[in-house]
Amino acid sequence: MLKWRLIIEAENDAYYNMAVDEAIMKIHSQGDTPPTLRFYGWQPAALSLGYFQQAKKEVDFEKCQQEGIDLVRRLTGGRAILHDRELTYSIIIREDYNLLADSIEKSYQQISSGLVAGLNQLGIAAELKAVERGKKAPRGHSAACFDAPSWYEVILNKKKLIGSAQRRKENTILQHGSLPLDDSSEKIFELLNYNSAEMRKKSRCIFKAKSTNLKRSGSKVDKEELIKALSSGLAEKFNINLEKASLTESEIELARELAKNKYQNQNWNFKR
Template sequence: MAIDEAISIAHSEGAVAPTVRFYGWNPASLSIGYFQHAEKEVDFRALREHGLGFVRRSTGGRAVLHDQELTYSIVVSEGYPGMPANLAEACAELSRGLLIGVQRLGLDTTMTGQIDETEEQSGSERVSERKPLTAACFDAPSKYELLVDGRKIAGSAQMRGNGVIMQHGSILLELDDEKLFSVLRFGGPDIKQRMRKLFGRKAASINDCLRRREMPPVSVQRLEQVFRDSFAEGLNVEFMDGQLTEGELELAAKLSREKYGADNWNYLR
């Protein structure tokens, strides 16, 4: 999370080009959205028992278990040629690569049409989303997120600041809903069981959908290559391999110490 923000800041200062980044999580971690209440919604004892990390995102949305997945982030100026000024339209533009990638894997995909998990930031202003069904992401589709067989297969969130758009999201390779629901708090075991069943009807993973079609599962390395190509096509650009600059690394380390690794941020609510 610190690296995503560091890239965003560096791009706002003109120090780096627009950036697309793919990454994973070690250890596997639970991230919650900016607006979520950590103590009310997360079972930290269970989190420790599973050996999971924990962080609050700077973007909105709900809890995501970053485990067997590919995470992406896109950082680009609001004034980039062809980038819509409207929040929802910009989300659609940046999400086109997701749609192309899932289709290249052989899955029929549709894109949703209601907004609830993107977030716009202008200075210190944040726009909240509607009340979710559960604390978990993927239990309901948001605008311009992907559905396969009516189930959400990728989740994204967006924020804006200093003239820059930063959008990141999770592309699920496998889905361990048992582990996810074991680290979230509910009003009681009956409610948890009911919400987990609902979640199972609303969420899916890439490999789960492939297996249903008797197609071979894919690796995270294959997933990254497919989406690297599909994002380039969707954004109509040619990617160049790059490394984080010294300035980005220094800023990310500072943000990690002072923000994303600090209790006063992660337990903000």
């Protein structure tokens, strides 16, 4: 049975969170650490942009500053997410382990199946919903992630519950995703640019109709329970043994360097 690390961290700022995911990815790609499942939170709240998003066009940076919300660009694609009261997961594994499919679509399905299994253990009736084969994933109506369907969504009560994004680099896969605990993520529409108040209102309504969170669904579980269940579901799905561990000194050193010189740098965050 393959051994993975399970890393559970407290809340960190956006720059360090994104730097840690990249640091783990880089060092794991060199063969110095095992595959890793990581859980973490965000403090203060932060708006993360997908790698290809146009920050100046899509984000009201002054509003973010007024609200005390950090802005960071992710290494992964996808759309904007407001990270506040949520549980975030990341999975990092080299492609030569041959555990995840070569197809991004199929690997989304594999990971989402494990997440669904974990939620089901808690009595949360989450399901896996696939975009119809042969068709492109439908376009969303705004810059917000939870308005944009991915290939295989984790849904609850027919609404999107977990938003995920993936990047493959140096023969290594990084996938991370956001599980909102309450309605705080809906504040994102105050932070994005729109051509009119009507478009902002429309996007907010679509978002609310198509997405959900644990509080709205009536699920009362804390983060510790969630982490335990999601870890169990993924371990069962991939037939792996999760061993609780901490970041290595090399990972911490690299993460601090990346946080300072990359993720806090406006040249990175406003590169598009």
